Amino acid sequence: MGKITVETCEIEGLKVITPQVFGDSRGYFVETYNKNDFVEAGITCEFVQDNQSASKRGVLRGLHFQKEFPQDKLVRCINGEVFDVAVDLRRDSKTFGKWFGVVLSAENKKQFFIPKGFAHGFLVLSDYAEFAYKCSDFYHPNDEGGLIWNDPDIGVEWPLQDGVELIFSDKDTKWGGIKEF
Secondary structure, eight states: OOSEEEEEOSSTTOEEEEEOEEEETTEEEEOOOOHHHHHHTTOOOOOOEEEEEEEETTBEEEEEEESSSOOOEEEEEEESEEEEEEEEOOTTSTTTTOEEEEEEETTTOOEEEEOTTEEEEEEEOSSEEEEEEEESSOOOGGGEEEOOTTOTTTOOOOOOOTTOOOBOOTGGGTOOOTTTO
16 A cells, blocks of 8 residues: 555444654654545545644544535544544444544544544543544534434443543533434
C-alpha cells in the first residue's frame, strides 16, 4: 500500500488509518489524505466538507448521526488526544448496537474512517484538543440525530479520568438510547 497503513476493526466498515510520517531535525511532514491511497484501501467516498472543533479536557461530543443524509467520516485529532467512538446503527448488521473506540492524538497521527450508518462521538483526554474531520455529505441541521453517551444497552467504556467533570452540550444530554432508535 502507498503511504498509509490500514487496520480493519472488529466491526465491518470501520478502519483505523496510520499515515507514513517523514521526520527530521526540522519537524515532520505527513500526507493526511491522498485519494489514490484511500481508494486502494477500499475507501471510495467523495468528501465534500471539512470541519474542525476545539475542546477542553472532559468535553464529550456525541453520539451523533444524520438520519436522512448519512455521512462517511474521516476523523483525526490534530492537537491533543481524544477517545473516538463509533456505534453501528445499520439495522441489518450482525454488529448492530456494538461500539468500537480508538485513541486519536496529534502524537500518533492515526485517523478513523467511519462509514455511513454509524453514530459518532469523542471524549477529550488532554487539556485541550483540536479535532478535524472530512464528511461525504453536507451537514443538515434538521436531520441530526443522536444517542445518549452512556446508554447501558450500548455500553461504551469511556476512559473517564478521576477528578475530571464531563462537559456536554444541552442537546447531548437529551438524546435517547438505542432502543428508541
